[in-house]
Amino acid sequence: MTDALHTAAQISKAWPFEEARKIAKRFPGGKRDGAGNLVPVLFETGYGPSGLPHIGTFQEVLRTTLVRRAYETLTGGHPTRLVAFSDDMDGLRKVPDNIENKAVLEAHLGHPLSRIPDPFGTHESFAHHNNAMLRAFLDQFGFDYEFVSASDRYNAGEFDDALRNVLRNWQAIMNIMLPTLREERRKTYSPVLPVSPTNGQVLQVPVEVVDADAGIVRFEDVTGEVIEHTVLGGWSKLQWKVDWAMRWVALGVDYEMCGKDLTDSVTQSGRIAQVLGGRRPEGLIYELFLDEKGEKISKSKGNGLTIEQWLEYGSDESLSFYLFRDPKSAKSLHVGIIPRAVDEYWQFREKLPEQPVEQQLGNPVWHLLRANGYAGGEGDKLPVTYGLLLNLVGVLGAGASRDQVWSYLGNYVENADPAAHPALDGLVTRALAYNRDFIAPTLVRRKPEANEAQALMALDTALAVMSADATAEDLQNIVYEIGKNPDFAFETLRDWFKCLYETLLGSAQGPRMGSFIALYGVGNTRKLIAEALAG
Template sequence: MVLNMEKIFWCDKLVDEILEREEKLEEKSDVFITESGLGASGIPHIGSAGDCVRAYMIFLALKDRGLKSKYYAVSDDRDGLRKVPIGFPKNLEESIGHPVSNIDDPFGCHRSYGEHMSSLLMDGMEKIGVEFEFISSDDLYKKGVMDKEIKEILKNHEKAGEIIKRETLQERYTEQYPFFVICENCGKIYTTRITDFHNDKVEYVCDESFLGKNSETGEEIRVKGCGYRGETSIRNGKLQWKVEFAARWKALKINFEAFGKDILDSVKVNDAICREMLNFEPPVHALYELFVEKSGERISKSKGNVFTPQVWLDYGSPESMRLLMLKRLNYTRVVNLFEIPKHMDEVDRLANVYFGEEEISNERERAHLKRLYEYVCLLKPPEEKPLTVSHYTLIDICNVIPKKIKNRYEIIKNILLRTKLLPKDFDESELKKRIEYATNFVEDVGKTKREKIELTSLEKKALSIFKEKLTEDMSAEEIQTLIFETAKENEIKPRDFFKTIYRVILGVDQGPRAGSLIKIIGVERIKEIISEYR
């Protein structure tokens, strides 16, 4: 039986669900639209990029089926600022409660704080190959794109409140309108409440309060309304998140949006609002688990453990980062810098499977891995197998061959060729990029925890003797001779002792002339490495 690769990967299965949803619709989709939100109130982290990558992959999967598709990246830039992120000026505390699109950029490079934050994520998206149509929520409200949906929700706010209560057990919106006005006096958004709605206008009072926070100091900040009463347009505010997604989905005719486990309740409410109030079948969803740091704590936009896409791309390829996002959705993933070499090697393994250099006996698993590789390559896999080389080994080699060494690239290339870790024909630019990633990792993060080489007591003894006799003033030829003599004195075949030297220093069985290599790396550094094998 020949397996259909387009039916075994989660992206392709979701396209089937999107097409099943389409059959229920009275008004058919001319264009299939996927969406993800861009948080604009805090520093965008790698989890934020995950939302974008998943939505983009469904966009690609739809196109792969011959369907017209678009991907919208929607910035939540009318949200109010609740927390000052770590590393931001303390005077930003004065803007807590204001829409992020109305706050000046504290760094002076963008029109607003919200635009600054959105630009960070857009930069990361572009670097990992995600193409998108940018939409500002602030513009959606200003231009009245969601007017019809807003009016329907405000007109029937009691019903919305009952749905919210049913789905979340929260009773607040059985008495209040699920809408925040931007106060025309103080400019804050979360301190207002609507007292009446009529003729497309809302009457409101700014008398609520909430707790903000400075994440740098940990200080909680009580933000209070100014007491102002007024009347304004529905375009001068925003829907509460328990109904906002629904309005946006209908107004933009969204077919798909993934979401994280942390907003599951919100999605349930918005799905119900779609069906019961807006006469719209909610988009197909994909529920995914969250990224956590090594300690098990969820990565946050406002805390100091922000792991941005740009950080990953200093040490790993766009393909490795896309793989992180595309593997199974339904389990929590630990994200730290030491995951990067692992994912670099996983991408190489997928390439080997795809091009038939690694045999996978299970047909279903083989088809799944090949389809995963196609998505990692944005459904444009290379015609020939790209360069693959153990990233862990490359890090080990870069760790012992300092950046300052003359002809460093040629030395590293020679080591890889002699150990047959490189094919005879390879792309020099690819190798240079891989060495750059590995070098950055060594310099900024440190050596990975490579398993120690298993040595016999005789090998350890010979290494110890070699280390004691090795001196700074020796020439490369004298070091080469010392290796031969030490092997013979300890009744070890010189060939085997040279192999031990290479394995201890580089983690591989062969390399350039050992005496020259040790001289290049430096006697002091070599002694440090050998000392680990006492």
């Protein structure tokens, strides 16, 4: 690492570096073991496998990875690890709506997710299926992580010492938790949820510690009988906030972020971690997603945007770029934000090579390209913006094809071959899908007003005498001159461009017209003008 990069990292205001400096302050000189050896800083993300991975899962792993890479840069390469932790020892509380074979799950309500048959019939359990989906999901995006299963740790006894620690500090934990609960809940609350030896359910019952060192507790089983039983070796699951604290201490977690809805959990789990002899990790509390109406996204309402939907209409880089920006501010998450995110990503990427190092560290693309070991590839410039592509396919209509779009790109792009421009080719496919589903159904070209018709005729006349080698800038200048001509009575240039968008493209917004005419072709643009003038 160069001195300039190291210096810039120390003062960068980019949020991953601000987070990384929290960790560096926690471990001056790096994290060390008892012998003084440098050991990895542990980053963690959590996942509840009662459902499939979603955009929230992606954003948490991505953002944590960005902080991890910033810390490595800040410290000159101190070692790090990222654990993706699956809380698959949880008891199933309700059957997800998107499961077809619900009867399998309904028969096992209350059982640990890893001990319920897989309704899809492909894995050892429901949790194993969803864990496999998580790992495939993270692998798809190239994340560097270690997968850890709660069930594996509980069942193998690897959390037994931590469970004994909870039993030894029972009253101190109760003193933290009980004031936060409703009166009715206090009567049944227990930091430890025993697994019934009768039917295997995770029980929400009062528990009495009999022998902390032996791991023995007393509780009422499903039969109504009061029994004494071990909580070790997979015979219990800790309550959520206690479990989170125990995990931080047992695994030695140094950094974990979470959503705003878990703010209270962070506070209480942090206090419990201290009781257990550990320390709350550093972390960022990020804002939640909103839909296009500004309402909180809810799985039950179905008002969110899935990662599959984003990737159908936009690139994974654009999703990462959108999630990078200001995590402490609430974000709207709907299809309408995708085109702008795509184009802004490429604008920042194009700027990157020319920026001094201190500006590079504030460029989202610098962080995104390093998140998972980017090693170079296609150039740093997209020859056509996504917005312009959408305008092109909008004019071509819902039945436009990939080959047809590329034939028009030949007017504008040097070496217009999909193989030479794979990123652009991917956006062509996505633009066709976006146009089919969202643009084509809404396009309505209006008839021009009298003054607008005169201006369109003037534009047609000017285009008729343009030379074959006219550039997009030449064409843009002609458009400007006509719009500024007082004979056509436009109050502002914006009114003239609005006329072009609404009469030629059928949309309230549009591209630089010079670029559009160069892409669509002068002859084809003249046909659009003729159609507009014909009403």
